[in-house]
Amino acid sequence: MSDILSALGDILEQRKNADADSSYVASLYHKGLNKILEKVGEEATETILAAKDAEHSGDNRDVVYETADLWFHSLVALAQLGERPEAVLQELARRFDISGLEEKASRQPK
Numbered sequence: 019m020s021d022i023l024s025a026l027g028d029i030l031e032q033r034k035n036a037d038a039d040s041s042y043v044a045s046l047y048h049k050g051l052n053k054i055l056e057k058v059g060e061e062a063t064e065t066i067l068a069a070k071d072a073e074h075s076g077d078n079r080d081v082v083y084e085t086a087d088l089w090f091h092s093l094v095a096l097a098q099l100g101e102r103p104e105a106v107l108q109e110l111a112r113r114f115d116i117s118g119l120e121e122k123a124s125r126q127p128k
């Protein structure tokens with residue numbers, strides 16, 4: 019799965035050299051960080067609304083779709099700031115390691 023994020027990270031880098039009208043990501047870069055963050059905010063709102071709908075309908079398809087939009091635009095924002103998706107994966111791995119170690123320690127006999 020992280021292969022997909024890495025491959026997407028490569029494409030997001032390549033789009034930095036593209037003309038604004040040649041791709042959606044290139045157009046976002048040309049509009050600037052404020053526009054990208056506006057999209058992150060919109061997609062976060064759409065994700066929340068989809069999650070509330072899913073709670074009642076039991077159908078999670080829209081919330082998964084909107085979450086993908088949210089992740090994607092967050093990665094575009096990070097790319098604009100010079101960060102790659104791996105930075106987020108490393109931070110999650112670091113937290114997992116810490117909590118995993120804490121859980122293991124709590125299971126040790128005192």
Ligand SMILES: N=c1c2ncn([C@@H]3O[C@H](COP(=O)(O)OP(=O)(O)OP(=O)(O)O)[C@@H](O)[C@H]3O)c2ncn1[C@@H]1O[C@H](COP(=O)(O)O)[C@@H](O)[C@H]1O
Pocket residue numbers: 026029033041042043044086087090
């Ligand atoms: N994963 C995505 C992805 N997810 C969502 N989107 C786009 O994000 C936009 C979602 O915003 P909205 O729902 O608000 O739609 P919109 O009304 O068209 O957007 P606005 O005009 O309001 O900005 C849509 O245009 C989607 O097509 C994406 N566009 C591109 N990617 C990936 O990025 C790569 C590079 O894309 P291009 O730069 O377009 O080649 C692609 O190969 C994909 O892998």
